[in-house]
Amino acid sequence: MKSSLGEFEELVLLTVASQHDTAYGVSIKESLEKELGKTLNISAIHVTLKRMTDKGYVNPRFGGITQDRGGRRKKYYVITAFGKQMLDKQFEIRNSLYQKIPNISFN
């Protein structure tokens, strides 16, 4: 599969990376909503996580059984080396493009 990283995927991947080892669906949703200032649908996060798992950017692992959530386990996501590499590459591209912007004055 061609490796690619969409805009929303990148946002989710960044959140997963920042919440290292404690990122799961609801936590990602809430932190992204705070950052972006708009409400997101949990289904969109689920789909993105699933696709990034398939592409090998993140690895899921199950947490232990607790009393919360009616005994249902949380599924935590951890960024993989490959995922981190994708983020770095993306960051570099953006950065180098950004550096090329001449000083523009908007008056």
Next chain:
Amino acid sequence: MNHHPPRRAIQFLRWFCKEDFVEEIEGNLLEIYELRLDQKPKWSSIWFFWQVLLHFRPDFIKPNPIMDFFSSGLFKHHLLISYRSFLRNKRSFFINWIGLASGLTCVLLIYLWVADEWKYDRFHLQNDQLYRVLQNRTTSSGIKTRELTPILLAPALKEEVAGIEEAVAVSSPEESPRGVLKSEDKSIISQGIFASSAFFQLFNFPLINGTTEQVLQRKEGIVISRSLAENLFSSVSNVVGRTIEWNNQLFSVTGVFKDVTKYSSLQFEFVMTTARMVELDEYAGKWNGDYARTYIQLNKPDHTGKIEQTISPFLSNNEANRERSKLILQNYSDQYLYGQFEEGVQSGGRIAYVRLFTITALFILLIACFNFMNLSTAQAGLKMKEIGVKKTMGAQKKTLIGQFLIESLLMSFLSLILAIGLILIFVPYFNEITGKSVGLRDISLINVLAIIGIVGMTGLLAGSYPAFYLSRFQPKAVLSGDWSSATGGAWMRKGLVVLQFSLSVLFMVGVFVINGQLNYIQNKHLGFDRENVIQINRARYKGDYQTFLQEIKEVPGVLSVANMATPILAGGSGQSGYSWRGQEEDKKFLFKSPIISYNVIETLDMELLAGRAFSAEQGDDEQQVVINEAARQMMGLEDPIGMQIDYGDDTREIIGVVNDFHYGSIHLSVEPLIFRFYPRGSRAIVRLQAGKEKETLAALEEAYKEHHPPYPFNYRFLDEEYQRLHESETRVARLSTYFTGLAILISTLGILGLAMFMVEQKSKEIGVRKVLGASEWNIIQLMGSTFTGLIIFGVIIALPLSYWGAQRWLSQFAFHMDLQWWLFLLAALITIGIATLAIVIQIWKAVQLSPAACLRDE
């Protein structure tokens, strides 16, 4: 915790979702569900459902055969193969496409029409509790059902019968108010009804102004339609309380209702109270006059039988003269489609046409499907190698079936696209013929699903036989060239061709009979001369009517003038209560009794058998009557002139006998009739001189306007009125002509395809025969006879069936044409002729080829 998320939603999630994700999704959903519950608990179940539904996508759905199939390469492969086979057999593709598309067009148009028919009278809120009360009367000629009852019936029923929630009286069509309504500065001709006070509570005619309980409380109140309000007052908002003049009386507007939809059998533009009606006509408020239609609402719909029993003798209990009357109930919404009664029992009506057309549509679709099957199985030879190879490579039978079904589904969806295009083109014509205004915009979501269903079914139906038939072949037999074991199924093709042409003949005979009967109706001598007679409906006015009549008599081009109280073609106005000397005791007879004035019999050119017509010179007045021949025979009188008959406490003298004539629609038989006399009837009939109608009408209009300002001149030709009485037959005749054309077209297309195919297959045989010296004619005879034989066989099967059907249809008319043998022969010859021509042309083209062209490959 009190608030559980909906269990069904979770069940649904667990049902469709892949195992790996269920726990995660379910847990996360629960967590945010509870978070949300703290903030805004409203709609949380629906919200949860929606969240679950958002996960219903291929990412999370469990593996299943349907998704597998559509995402597999096999599906793409099937599409590609279908596309290639369409390209390879362009001609049969087009035949199939056009055939199926016209079949579908037909089905969809009829579907729109039928759906429209079913909409009538079904918009009322308590639809299943609404009934109309009808009156069954036993007469000497059987039980007659009429919709009219006394005004007093509705309140009495409500009061005395338990289980009746509400009852409403609505004035009969003849007694309903019509004429000019005047506001301060405008006047408009309008048609209304009288209705009792609960009218707007019982029926769903929404009010814009006023409340349903209040608007019909005051005697001088009038409720008007929105468009009437706009026309009279140029506004809808502040019309309540304003004054309207009708018939020299003042009314005050109490409410405004939305214009009545065309789907209502009750049509009116304003409503006045029945209290007012009784004031205008004192007889209206008595038990012995049938002035109203009575509608009731039951408490529960399933009590019908019991209530019908209770109210059955209601009229005879209340009125001495009514011992032969029984009341029955009919569902309010049935009145449109099931309007006919025979011997007091519901016997059909428009539903007959609904059924007829539904069956026609199905047959036409069937014919188109047969084409598809025939052509596909006929082409089996072409596909056999493909199938053989596929099977050898390991294709399963169900894969092959899938391929053919996909091909036929694809075909039918392509046809649907063409059909929708055709409908867009033809819908205006269709509406013109049917008098409806349907269109694709009437198609609701449910209709869309139904149409996709129809199309899918068509595809499956058309594709199923070839699919199962073709996938059955043994690969060894096919690939080793052993065709004989594989080319079976010819009997099936033959059977379908026979059926197609049977149906075509059936349709054609139908068209001939319907048109023949219409022709018969239009040319039938009615017993009076309806050509060049106009009927003028007079607005109510103060001046002397006789002066006006005298004046128009002088207009050049006017041959004769008379006036009457009942329209000549109405056919209603039954009245019993006549008795005469020598009559058998306790027998009461129902007579038609139109009310006419001087000179009517002469103007309509009726034939006098004895005595005289009403004459001013002889001083005839209300004391005299004229009877028709049927009445004379029924009364058993040899020489009735001068005889006295009793009418209630009065006596009437018979002064003349006219020959029988048709009163009303030709569905009705000629019944005993008594002409009553009344000099001031408000309908003038005028006989015009042929050829000068235009000038005469202009002059009449001038005279009318002089006497009736500001009313417009309203007239109708009697022969046009007569045609209007038979409108539904006219519409059916035109529609069925088109449908039959279509059926024959599709059948012929099918046989054309088969012939083309056969000629292609046998081109070598033709070549060899020609080389050996067969003449062109020989070859045509040889090849054509297979098909012609089938067609003739189909026609022969259809003839007795069509005879039986035609007999049944005609028997509903009291007067109908005779079925002629040549009519059937003609239908048979046309069908055989068209089909044979198509076949012969195909073969002829093949025969013209040089034998070298088809023999050189080997």
